[in-house]
Every structure is written in structure tokens, then in C-alpha cells.
Amino acid sequence: MDSSAPSIATPNVAPLTLVSHALCPYVQRAAIVLAEKGLPFERRDIDLAAKPDWFLKISPLGKTPVLLVGDEAIFESAVICEYLDETTPARLHPADALQRARHRSWIEFGSALLNLIGAFYNAGDEQALNARAAEIHTRFAQIESALGDGPFFAGPHFSLVDAVFGPVFRYFDVLDRIADFGFWTGLPKLQRWRQALAARPSVLGAVHADYPERLHRFLQARGSALSRRMMSVAASDRA
Incomplete structure (x- = not known):
């Protein structure tokens, strides 16, 4: 590894x-646990657009998170979380x-939901955007x-399922400010769960303080229907 790589400790x-x-929401899961x-x-933190060589050596899939335990590298968030829980x-x-x-099973559901959220913020037109919003609901x-x-x-009792859904719900702290997509309509239990997770210290501490601003910039740069909505909202605010 080069000088910027994490040090590997003795076993x-x-x-x-x-x-x-x-x-990365999958990193947040591990940080919460x-x-x-x-x-x-x-x-x-690494830049996934310019992955360093030392990272590619420890992450066969080139994805985060990776947990270094001594001289061993564990990849995939579900595996990392279960390892931490078992030991x-x-x-x-x-x-x-x-x-x-x-x-x-519900952890897998949470992963599928993250994929759907990605499809939502990458939707190319308003019809696709609204269809993905309805699917999320x-x-x-x-x-x-x-x-x-x-x-x-x-x-x-806080569980691994909670660790998975804390990062899922965090997206909506930003998305809900853009427009009312009806994500939460008629779902009181889900809203209470979201609020309980948002107040949990482990969930709060799983991201940097400027996470909302970073996510906002990321979404705005997608060139998607959501990005255009965001630009429209920003223009209205300036008017």
C-alpha cells in the first residue's frame, strides 16, 4: 500500500x-453498527471516481465499505455488520x-429499496420520476x-434492520425539501420509525456534518428530472 493507505495493525x-x-448508505450501516x-x-474516506490502488487490492468488487480487522479485509456491508454482531x-x-x-429478509428489502431510490433520482423525465416515487410509496x-x-x-430494541433503514430514510431529509412526492401519505408507523431512527446517536453520527449539502450537490449534478426540479426550485427561491 502507498503512504495514503490505512495502516494494517498486528493481529x-x-x-x-x-x-x-x-x-454511501452501505458505509453508514457499518458505521451505525x-x-x-x-x-x-x-x-x-476515498474518492470512488478515482479509486486508489491500495483500495482495489482490498476490495475485489471496488465498492465501499471495507472493514479492515488487523490484516484482514472484509467487504460487503451485510457481511461486515453480521461479523461485528457475532463477535x-x-x-x-x-x-x-x-x-x-x-x-x-427485511435487510434485503432495504437494499432493494436503495436501488429504487437510485432509479428515482436518476429518472430521465417527469413521467419516470413520478412512477418511481409511486413505487417507493x-x-x-x-x-x-x-x-x-x-x-x-x-x-x-434497536436491531440490524434499524441500522439498514436509518441510511434509507436519511435520503428523504433532502428529497422532501425538493417537492412533496407523497412518499409518507397514510403511513404513520413508518413516519414514527423514521423519526426514532433520525434521533438515534449512532444514526446521526454515521455521516459527516455536511452530508445534506453533499447529497444536494450530488443530486443536482445527475442531469435527471429530479435535478431539473431542483434547479427550478432554486430559481423560484431567487426570484
């Missing part, structure tokens, strides 16, 4: 280094095998039907 010490990107477990770690106390996954499988309604009394997915 006996094995400090944790989270190789990340400032906007690390915080929930009270584990100290170094965070090293430290205060488990975030249910003890019951069936409930654990159910939670894993449909997916949100499915989650609504799975929620109990809260405040978290599994009731009073």
Missing part, C-alpha cells in the same frame, strides 16, 4: 478501519433463528404493514 491489536465514501457496539474505529456483545440480531431470518406501505408498536423495527 494481536487488530484495530478497526472503515474504508468509506462520504455518501460500530457505534452501537461502542467499538473505536478509524474512518478513511461482540449486545447482539443486534434476534436470538431466534426464524426471527433472525425474517430480519435478514408502495414499498413503504409494505414496510408499514410489518411494523409493530415501535419505536424500532422489532419494538423497543
Whole structure:
């Protein structure tokens, strides 16, 4: 590795280094779990548009996050989160095998939802943008039907599912300021869950303080229907 690479510690010490990107929601999952477990770690952001050689050596898929544990590199957020949960106390996954499988199913649902959010902000025209917004609402309604009394997915106990959906909902802190796409209509349980996650210290601390501004710039630069909406809103604000 070159001089800008994270240092690899001796196996006996094995400090944790989270190789990340400032906007990546999958990185946020790992950062949330690390915080929930009270584990100290170094965070090293990289530019995914100019991936350094040392990163490509430890990330076979060229994606973030990667967790360095001593001289071992673990990639893929679900694997990282489960490793952290299995090797430290205060488990975030249910003890019951069936409930654990159910939670894993909703984690996969959360990943699919992130793909849909990407399709939304990359939509090329208004028709596609509105169609993706309606799909997001449909997916949100499915989650609504799975929620109990809260405040978290599994009731009073924060779980890995919560660590996955905190970053999902964070997108909407910015998206909701652009226009009312009807994402939350008729979904009171989901809104309460979103609010509970937004107030959780581990979720708050999983991004840099300027995350909303960074995300706003990222969305505005997409050249998409949403980008054009954002420019229209900005022009109206200046008028």
C-alpha cells in the first residue's frame, strides 16, 4: 500500500478501519453498527471516481465499505455488520433463528429499496420520476404493514434492520425539501420509525456534518428530472 493507505495493525491489536465514501448508505450501516457496539474505529474516506490502488487490492468488487480487522479485509456491508454482531456483545440480531431470518429478509428489502431510490433520482423525465416515487410509496406501505408498536423495527430494541433503514430514510431529509412526492401519505408507523431512527446517536453520527449539502450537490449534478426540479426550485427561491 502507498503512504495514503490505512495502516494494517498486528493481529494481536487488530484495530478497526472503515474504508468509506462520504455518501454511501452501505458505509453508514457499518458505521451505525460500530457505534452501537461502542467499538473505536478509524474512518478513511476515498474518492470512488478515482479509486486508489491500495483500495482495489482490498476490495475485489471496488465498492465501499471495507472493514479492515488487523490484516484482514472484509467487504460487503451485510457481511461486515453480521461479523461485528457475532463477535461482540449486545447482539443486534434476534436470538431466534426464524426471527433472525425474517430480519435478514427485511435487510434485503432495504437494499432493494436503495436501488429504487437510485432509479428515482436518476429518472430521465417527469413521467419516470413520478412512477418511481409511486413505487417507493408502495414499498413503504409494505414496510408499514410489518411494523409493530415501535419505536424500532422489532419494538423497543434497536436491531440490524434499524441500522439498514436509518441510511434509507436519511435520503428523504433532502428529497422532501425538493417537492412533496407523497412518499409518507397514510403511513404513520413508518413516519414514527423514521423519526426514532433520525434521533438515534449512532444514526446521526454515521455521516459527516455536511452530508445534506453533499447529497444536494450530488443530486443536482445527475442531469435527471429530479435535478431539473431542483434547479427550478432554486430559481423560484431567487426570484
